[in-house]
Amino acid sequence: MMSMSTILEINQLSLATTNKKQLVTDVSLAVGKGKTIGIVGESGSGKSLTLRAIIQLLPPTIIKVGGTIRCESSCAMIFQDPVSALDPLCPVVRQVAEVVSYRQHLSRKTSRTKALELLALLGLPEDLKRNDRYPHQLSGGQRQRVLIAIALACRPGILLCDEPTTALDVTVQKQILELLAKLQRELNFALVFVTHNLAIASALCTKLYVMKEGRIVEQGRTQDILANPQHAYTKMLIDSVLHLPDLKGVIAGE
Amino acid sequence: MSDALQIKNITVNYGGFIALNQVNLQIDAHTTLGLVGESGSGKSTLAKVVAGLVTPDEGEVRFSEQVLRKRRTRMQHKAIQMVFQNPDASLNPKHTVRQILSEGLLFHHIVPRSQLMDRCRELLALVHLDEDALVRYPYAFSGGQRQRIAIARAISVEPNLLIADEPTSALDVSVQLSVLELLHRLKEKLNLTMLFISHDMGVINAVCDTVAVMRQGRIIEVSPKEQFFLHPKADYSYQLLSAVPRMPIFNR
Amino acid sequence: MKMHMLNKRRIFRKGILSNRAAGHTAATVSISILSALLKAMATVACIIVAVFFIIRIVPGDPVKMILGEHASPSEIIQMRHSLGLDLPLGQQFVRFLHHLFMYGDTGTSIIYNVSTRTLIAERTPVTLLLIVMAIAITIVVAVLLAMIAATHKDGLVDHLIRIFPTITLGMPVFWVGLLLILVFGVWLHWFPVGGTSGGLFGTLYSLTLPAITVAFSQIPSLVRSLRAQLLDVLGSDFVVTLKAAGIPNRVILFRHVLRNASIPTLMLLGVNVSYLIGGTLVIEQVFGLKGIGSLLFSAISSRDFPVIQGIALYCAVAVVLINLFIEILSGYLDPRLKGDD
């Protein structure tokens, strides 16, 4: 199944804590170049641990006990809680510029302009050029955009997203999801999207992996899984999504 | 049907920041009003005002025709109870479940001391938890179980109005469903009026009869559920509803 | 005069009411500094009141204490008058305040008959130097140890650094001084055992041992706090973001982590300063240094009230000033503090 365009491939990955408590067992998945896959599961299913393993950022107490991870190009990651994912004492533009200068080996001056371009690309307000602001002065949505800017500064082939929109309001979430789709079309990076919300995953991803207690219980194309889920756990996940009557009302001047 | 709860032009501001701006709302007895809005819209503040945790700068809250002042009577305290969002902060870590449940029962003299234990067992049965939970401490329970204990504590004093401030947002999807069903059953069984707060449209649709939408401290729409979800009046409501990611439903 | 401040009593009352000034909206930098200033002034006002009452809390008659039991009644009356104790309390307080603002001190010393300000000023350099050196050593050593402990978590060094405070907590400052004298002075002759030999270098040299002793008492608590803060910040999400972005660990540690961790520890330093000064006073006795400490003890033995009041006042005001400086510094370091408190 190893086709030329696969950019990231994991097989039989197993993770455990230092005192031998098994967390993730035999996880295998693959992502094609420019494709989007979703990992769906409830808290404690090991989905974000798998992401951290891909980017070799496992917490000290958790080690890889089996399996291999092969990525064709560099990875970058964005996180769930924008509040604590930025250094509160360092202005936003400077943080992005710092990443640019280290990853793209540019001088301080050019990396600052590059950083401002990135932030503009992500729709952040223009006045950042004049007075640089601290993270606590930005809204949740804006902070998440800064995190995406930092990730893009690494020119990643693969963007790993650990529930980036869970902490955001539904309207802001929609903007961020659309932004991610747009950026993916333009920069053609692969996207690994981790979430507990089946609705978001089904809207964004072409392929889904359902995880439960560290194992993949079902995988396949999104439509197939939603149409006829094989595993009982997947059925339960689908049924527990509270569906909404589809919106008919027409609002003048829409 | 007499209005169980009336909220008349309530205004609350925290040093310059206006959390609630002339809010008017009423909930009919034995119905459930869903309060929806984004973070910072003031929905939790409104809940705290009704529960008596926050005193409004202007306006008044009336419950079954009695005005609720800052110092509420014992009866008024008994009548309105609240369940909160964060399961790990909703129970006193140093108290056993028995102490948690019996505090309300004893203070409001719901049952004499002799029947205290049976009443606690009944409460646990109501929320589908078995008896040996009584002796254990909160840290020994999962998020879902802790919310059930919090619900048991709230209904222990037989309130008329139950305020639920995003009770299931911090829970996993599967657990969320079971807690919502529990709330639904209790509402029927104990004939409760409920004020249900959430940012999740799906939850509101599943639990509430009427829906109120809040934005920056103002109520911008109140309409019955059926009408709200099909063709909402306010533009902002439409925006909110269309932003919710929908799952394609296949005929299984 | 150094102390030409506004009349403290008015500020004292205003201090409490208005330090809730920092509102939510555009609270500019100045408001939070203003509130810090007001708090400091209110504290200084209380200190002055407390210093004034030191004599009053003495059970029994202070004058008898000074002149001893067998003083003749006339001597007692004369002394009582000179000290102004015969005036009604209110008047005494006004006289005390007046004197404080005019001469910036608390009256003249009974023994040396010189204004307490000159007496103290003459002795301050030694103590000041000792305190500055002690603080310097404490900060350098504490930061070093905490960094090592935090980066090599659960390594040998880390365990050592965790056990170290438990042991040193119980060591009285003067006893440590004695030990150091014994080891370095008596046996190894590295350092002079007492007094200060002439010249700047000489004094510095002879002050190193006492400075180390004082620092020794402060280092454990600082290391423990800084280490806990460092570990806490190292565990937070933004460090992971920076690592994921490929920033080298060294840069993350120094530019981001240390800065975040330093603020709470800075506050702790502010609190410990008063213990530090207290320790210095005691150490001067052990090392026989001619600083404020020895002046205090001589004033104690000779029952010299004004001098005791003067020393108490200066030390307390010094501590408040240092804490004020730290509060402003941390406000500068952490923009969140400036905005909404």
Place this chain on the structure above:
Amino acid sequence: MLLLLVSLAVFAPLISRYQPAAQNLADILRPSSANHWLGTDQLGRDLFTRLIYAARTDLRIMILAEILPFCTGIFLGMLAGYYGKWIDALVTLMTNTLIAFPFYLIVIVVAFASGAGERGIYITFALVGWIVFARVVKGLSASLRKQEWVASAKVLGLPDSRILLFHILPNVLPQAIVVLMTDMVGLLVAIVTLGYLGIGIAPPTPDWGTMISEGQTFIYSKWWLSTIPGFAVVYTGIALSLIGDGLADLWRRK
């Protein structure tokens, strides 16, 4: 460890045959020998007995002087943290003023003012000792106030007094006791320091501090005269702080 120490102190009269003040001029400054385990001091008194008796006085004062500040500190801390606003400002003002005076300065002045002996220590520590507890408890109660189970207790209609007693106190006590342990060590050091400076416990009653100051004059030849009482203090210090750390871990896990 502490039990050994306390038992030594309590049963001192049984263990040592000598009276602490019994001067035996014959064998002055003997090094450790059969009948004098730790040798004798310049007045020929048996060092070991003095050491144990000193433990009795010092430990007794330490415990007695802690009780009042411990209670007032917790009480004021809870009120300031729970109610906030003006009580908080008042307590903070009081703490800032009292903490500004270097601790030893106050101890010395009060000890001198109220005459040497235990009374001075009790007064000073009652005056100043409560600050460290108030500070810790205030922070804790302020954060506890925001916890939801406190809010639900209020909604239940429980009066503040009941909430403070049944909800805040049990959650604040463990931390306060941990602080008590470390603070007791500080107090012991203060008692001993006072003894050393000659304004603490009057000479006839044995005290570690006075023993050290007496030994200081013989520091060149008989160095152990000063160092041994010092070790006794350190020993108690270690015992107390170990208990403190142990309790801290215990409560953190529960």
